[in-house]
Amino acid sequence: MQNNPAVIIEGTTVVFGDRLERASVRIEDGRITGIDGARDGADVVNGRGHLLGPAxxxxxxxxxxxxxxxxxxxxxxxxxxxxxxxxxxxxxxxxxxxxxxxxxxxxxxxxxxxxxxxxxxxxxxxxxxxxxxxxxxxxxxxxxxxxxxxxxxxxxxxxxxxxxxxxxxxxxxxxxxxxxxxxxxxxxxxxxxxxxxxxxxxxxxxxxxxxxxxxxxxxxxxxxxxxxxxxxxxxxxxxxxxxxxxxxxxxxxxxxxxxxxxxxxxxxxxxxxxxxxxxxxxxxxxxxxxxxxxxxxxxxxxxxxxxxxxxxxxxxxxxxxxxxxxxxxxxxxxxxxxxxxxxxxxxxxxxxxxxxxxxxSGLADRGIIEIGKRADLVLVDWPEGGTPAVRRTWVGGREAYRAAPAGELVMA
Structure with missing residues (x-):
């Protein structure tokens, strides 16, 4: 797997296995390497108002x-x-x-x-x-x-x-x-x-x-x-x-x-x-x-x-x-x-x-947000009572998709 720059997704509501909770998630080298850790020079994605789940x-x-x-x-x-x-x-x-x-x-x-x-x-x-x-x-x-x-x-x-x-x-x-x-x-x-x-x-x-x-x-x-x-x-x-x-x-x-x-x-x-x-x-x-x-x-x-x-x-x-x-x-x-x-x-x-x-499918490395797991993540815009829409998708820590709606500033 290719190495990718460290990224921290901040301010988002994260879908953990047993709860939804506001947290930051750090990904680097294709893996999830931290939950609520220090930035340490990582690129920051502003996830405020969004939901972050396992892809x-x-x-x-x-x-x-x-x-x-x-x-x-x-x-x-x-x-x-x-x-x-x-x-x-x-x-x-x-x-x-x-x-x-x-x-x-x-x-x-x-x-x-x-x-x-x-x-x-x-x-x-x-x-x-x-x-x-x-x-x-x-x-x-x-x-x-x-x-x-x-x-x-x-x-x-x-x-x-x-x-x-x-x-x-x-x-x-x-x-x-x-x-x-x-x-x-x-x-x-x-x-x-x-x-x-x-x-x-x-x-x-x-x-x-x-x-x-x-x-x-x-x-x-x-x-x-x-x-x-x-x-x-x-x-x-x-x-x-x-x-x-x-x-x-x-x-x-x-x-x-x-x-x-x-x-x-x-x-x-x-x-x-x-x-x-x-x-x-x-x-x-x-x-x-x-x-x-x-x-x-x-x-x-x-x-x-x-x-x-x-x-x-x-x-x-x-x-x-x-x-x-x-x-x-x-x-x-x-x-x-x-x-x-x-x-x-x-x-x-x-x-x-x-x-x-x-x-x-025997793919034990993915499917959950947990330190050490593969960084396959999806960031979702999901307004209360509205239809959800995917805004970003990461696959093995690599950004595979990004969409910025017309009425929103592009997230960092």
Whole structure:
């Protein structure tokens, strides 16, 4: 990590692990080196009227896809898209981001080919990026072609996470079964739709548009992938073994049955990402797993899929982590909504977007304001009763973002 000049942020209200308190925070050489200490020649940032918290750790964010493909079927250069995404992350106080990179049999945006391009572009762009950009290998379990990419990414300089996804079974699910209650995906009696029906063809239209192929070709592709189902368990075992060997954090996605959560926990996935009903969330809690919900869910006051609400899960002790999901500003806005709704005090809510995702991801050096920790910090303008806005973001002690509003003097 590069050495940076010593900086003291003064006069701000600091989000500590157990309280909010007015304090000064000193950072140098990428670390927090003092709380309420002497200036000793450090540069001073006037934080009066602002809130200083640990910068956000985003365990799952796929908003970057809108930079790669801003319109369905319209792909833009990957490097430019990632540079723009990096700026958005810093501007939203996110110092560590796991990009939810879908590795699918689907052509186009979520293809293995695009996955290789993004992983390798991040390797090349790292010296130019302002935040810690990593990937969540959001692996579709029917996509055997992605295993070599997973192996390559696990050997890279920034350890990724692995999320086990099965949207293939979701696509094939019989419409009489609610998605939130679908059986264990590997159940031999899994109830499937007739792919010959017009309704199935209609369902595939949006997916075909994203992949830039005719709808009939998408229907045929889905049917051919479903024929792979007998080989899926062995592929899961292989990827889980790769993740374990690398020490990668592993997640299972959209679990609808306790059996599903148990299956992936037994293979090393100790993070339950977006459980689809309370009984799965409770089983995950009883087993000591981390539980993730979407920050947009918290911001909006409910799930866009009519699933369970993040605020309710937090109240019930069934949510440890909020992820940006599809909207980076939701990391901060979700905190604001939860605070306004009286779900918990702000200092108790903040770990949902900082310390807890860092711990779940094996990043013990960040996520909390404490001497010796990495200086990943966010300075927030948060007027009483108003909408909060990020003013500065530091990543490893380096200023990654600064914004001065028109009606305010620039802070030193």
């Amino acid at each position: 956000f750790v985003d365990i799952h964010g796929d908003a970057f896809e809108r930079q790669v493909m801003p319109r369905p079927g319209t792909m833009l250069p990957v490097a430019a898209a990632l540079l723009e995404t990096d700026r958005q992350l810093a501007a939203n106080g996110i110092a560590t981001a796991y990009h939810a990179l879908t590795l699918s049999w689907e052509p186009g945006l979520r293809s293995v080919e695009t996955g290789y391009a993004i992983v390798r572009a991040l390797d090349t762009l790292t010296p130019r990026l302002t935040v810690d950009n990593r990937v969540q290998l959001r692996w579709e379990t029917f996509c055997f072609e992605a295993v070599d990419l997973i192996r390559e990414a696990l050997a890279g300089p920034r350890l990724p996470s692995i999320a086990f996804n099965d949207h293939t079974s979701m696509v094939m699910l019989h419409p009489s079964i609610p998605l939130q209650e679908r059986p264990f995906d590997l159940d031999p009696a899994f109830p499937i739709v007739d792919p010959e029906t017009p309704s199935f063809t209609e369902k595939m239209a949006e997916r075909a548009k994203r992949a830039k192929i005719p709808v009939a070709d998408m229907v045929a592709l889905v049917r051919s992938m479903w024929e792979r189902r007998p080989q899926v368990p062995d592929a899961i075992e292989e990827v889980a073994a790769l993740g374990k060997a690398a020490g990668a954090p592993m997640l299972s996605h959209d679990d609808s049955q306790i059996e599903t959560r148990d299956f992936f926990r037994q293979r090393g996935a100790r993070i339950c990402e977006f459980p689809m009903n309370r009984r799965v969330a409770r089983a995950a809690r009883d087993a000591g797993d981390f539980i993730v919900f979407g920050a947009p869910n918290a911001t909006r006051g409910g799930s866009h899929l009519a699933s369970i609400g993040a605020a309710d899960m937090i109240r019930e002790g069934l949510c440890d982590i909020l992820a940006s999901d599809y909207y980076y500003p939701a990391m901060l806005l979700g905190l604001a909504r939860l605070k306004a709704d009286g779900v918990a005090p702000l200092h108790a809510l903040w770990p949902l977007v900082s310390g807890n995702p860092a711990q779940a």
